[in-house]
Structures are given as structure tokens and as C-alpha cells.
Amino acid sequence: MPTQTLSADQRILYSCYAHTSREGEQFIAQHVFGFVFSGSQIMYVGDKSYPYQAGDFRFFRKNQLCKFVKQPPADGGEFMSLSIRLDKNTLQRMSQELNLHADEPFNGDAILTLEPNELLTGFIESLKPYLKAGQEIDPLLTELKVKEAVMILLQTNPQLKNVLFDFAEPGKIDLEAFMNKNYKYNVDISRFAYLTGRSLATFKRDFEKIYHTSPNRWLQQKRLDDAHYLIKEKGWRSSDVYMEVGFKDLSHFSFAFKKAFGIAPSRM
Structure with a gap:
């Protein structure tokens, strides 16, 4: 089964690949909050690799070039994951509405593994009915779910404020x-x-x-x-x-x- 989009603007994406591995490369243009339902995945950014298994939560920083390998479970079945794209427009609106701003540059990794907790798990559970129904999420609900994801990330990982609300363009590098x-x-x-x-x-x-x-x-x-x-x-x-x-x-x-x-x- 190919990737399924759960929102018309592709901010909520459900990936599902059956019985075979997939590999490729992509440019991560926006911050992404993700979860692996089944199978495994390795992401490569620069000279670092980031392996993930079923049950792992992760956060991808924007403006990253990466390669990936997705594997279905060893005993058969499908690779399944969920990605929530935290788009710049929504983050800028939240910054203005809630007076949220980056305090200092963030120097952490390109991809962060997030510790599981009830808030993160509850958020993923709230989206499962849409996965089972295979239906597109209403645009207004999509907006609310993206904002909910941002607020949960801020509550469970406060350091992400300096990532999410840093709207500066990439600086000149070597x-x-x-x-x-x-x-x-x-x-x-x-x-x-x-x-x-x-x-x-x-x-x-x-x-x-x-x-x-x-x-x-x-x-x-x-x-x-x-x-x-x-x-x-x-x-x-x-x-x-x-x-x-x-x-x-x-x-x-x-x-x-x-x-x-x-x-x-x-x-x-």
C-alpha cells in the first residue's frame, strides 16, 4: 500500500509499505513530528545515522538533506509511520498569538528521539480512528491537530521552543x-x-x-x-x-x- 495522505494540505501523512524495503532521499523543508507504528527505519544526515523501531517518537528539524531506509517487520507485514508537518505559517501564527519566541540558537542534532510519554501517546491514539477509516481529515481539524502537536512538544520537550520559533533563514556557511x-x-x-x-x-x-x-x-x-x-x-x-x-x-x-x-x- 502506498503512502496515504490524511489531510488535503499534506500536513498529516500516513506511510504504509507492504512486504518490501524502501530507500531514497529527501529534503526536509519543514519541522516534522513523527511516530513509527511498525517496521524500522534508518535516517542518514551527514555522517550520522538515526535508527528507529516501532514505538519510537522522533522530531526532524527543517532544512535537512537526508537519506532513508524503511524496512517492514522481520516477520512480515507492513512498515507504517505517521508524520505531522509543523508548517512555518502555523508556527508564526502561534508565535504571535502566544508570544512564543526562540531565546537562543539550538545546537542539537538534526533528528531528535523523543522519550515516550502519555501526552505523545495520547496524541497518536487520537489520530488512529482516521487511519482506520482511511478518510481525509477536515482542514480545520488538521489545523487544530498541528497546533496540538506543537503544544505537546513544547510541554514535553521545552528546549524545542528554540527550534520551532526560530524563523531565521540559513546563515552563510563554508x-x-x-x-x-x-x-x-x-x-x-x-x-x-x-x-x-x-x-x-x-x-x-x-x-x-x-x-x-x-x-x-x-x-x-x-x-x-x-x-x-x-x-x-x-x-x-x-x-x-x-x-x-x-x-x-x-x-x-x-x-x-x-x-x-x-x-x-x-x-x-
């Missing part, structure tokens, strides 16, 4: 260090620019000063070099390599690889 760590993510150049605290024009200018080539050319060559190493030295198959190094399409990867190295990846 471009070279960021790109060397994140080049395998297949996202638009504009996304890399935003996450390094730059306009697109400034990002391109700073990038060429460092690498003496354009971002697109550098990304493709960097990914192809990785693929060449994995295929030649590690024995990987081209069908397994292309997504690992940041290509979305196998045919495009094969064409680019042959153009760069003079041989198709499947013939190495």
Missing part, C-alpha cells in the same frame, strides 16, 4: 565543506544555494572561485568519479550505483559515464 559532504544528494542547485545561506547568483560565483568550474559540471564529474571507483574497485553493478552517487535516471547515468570514461558502466 561552501566547500558543505558540498564535499552533500554532493550525492540529487537536489536543485538553488537548494544547495539556500542551504549554504546564499542567493543562487552568489552561490555560483563563490562556487567557481573555489572549484574553477560550474556547480553542475562539478557535481556530475564528482558523482561519476565515485561511480567509477565503486564499479571498478568494489564490483558494484551500474543498476546499484547510479542512485547511490546522486543520479536519478539509469539511462542518463550510463550515457554520462560512457562519455566521461569511454566505456559503458555495464561493460567494466
Whole structure:
């Protein structure tokens, strides 16, 4: 069964995958409060991994590039999880209405594991009837449930105030260090620019000063070099390599690889 949306604006999402593992990557654009019903999941952000099992509550900070692997239970069945997206507009309204503001920068991890408690458990239980019914939640109710999730998080994890109500844009960071760590993510150049605290024009200018080539050319060559190493030295198959190094399409990867190295990846 594919992912099911429980609200029209996709702020409440129910994920359900049967009998097979799934892996991929995503950009977490908004804060997310999540719960795993069954199965397991590993999230990778930078050089850190975050494993989760059934019964785990977690909080994802916004503006993160991550990879994930979702596994169904070992004895069969489905991977099931629930995600509540804590959107910026709702948080800004709550900030004004309730006089809630960040006091200082938050320096914790990109993903936080939350200790189970009655409030968190009760909130998840309140959504189960909608999961069973398979129906879309009314927009007004969605708004109330998102606000309820925020208030419960603040009561059970007060330190999250400095995350939820920090509306600053990403600050300018070391471009070279960021790109060397994140080049395998297949996202638009504009996304890399935003996450390094730059306009697109400034990002391109700073990038060429460092690498003496354009971002697109550098990304493709960097990914192809990785693929060449994995295929030649590690024995990987081209069908397994292309997504690992940041290509979305196998045919495009094969064409680019042959153009760069003079041989198709499947013939190495």
C-alpha cells in the first residue's frame, strides 16, 4: 500500500509499505513530528545515522538533506509511520498569538528521539480512528491537530521552543565543506544555494572561485568519479550505483559515464 495522505494540505501523512524495503532521499523543508507504528527505519544526515523501531517518537528539524531506509517487520507485514508537518505559517501564527519566541540558537542534532510519554501517546491514539477509516481529515481539524502537536512538544520537550520559533533563514556557511559532504544528494542547485545561506547568483560565483568550474559540471564529474571507483574497485553493478552517487535516471547515468570514461558502466 502506498503512502496515504490524511489531510488535503499534506500536513498529516500516513506511510504504509507492504512486504518490501524502501530507500531514497529527501529534503526536509519543514519541522516534522513523527511516530513509527511498525517496521524500522534508518535516517542518514551527514555522517550520522538515526535508527528507529516501532514505538519510537522522533522530531526532524527543517532544512535537512537526508537519506532513508524503511524496512517492514522481520516477520512480515507492513512498515507504517505517521508524520505531522509543523508548517512555518502555523508556527508564526502561534508565535504571535502566544508570544512564543526562540531565546537562543539550538545546537542539537538534526533528528531528535523523543522519550515516550502519555501526552505523545495520547496524541497518536487520537489520530488512529482516521487511519482506520482511511478518510481525509477536515482542514480545520488538521489545523487544530498541528497546533496540538506543537503544544505537546513544547510541554514535553521545552528546549524545542528554540527550534520551532526560530524563523531565521540559513546563515552563510563554508561552501566547500558543505558540498564535499552533500554532493550525492540529487537536489536543485538553488537548494544547495539556500542551504549554504546564499542567493543562487552568489552561490555560483563563490562556487567557481573555489572549484574553477560550474556547480553542475562539478557535481556530475564528482558523482561519476565515485561511480567509477565503486564499479571498478568494489564490483558494484551500474543498476546499484547510479542512485547511490546522486543520479536519478539509469539511462542518463550510463550515457554520462560512457562519455566521461569511454566505456559503458555495464561493460567494466
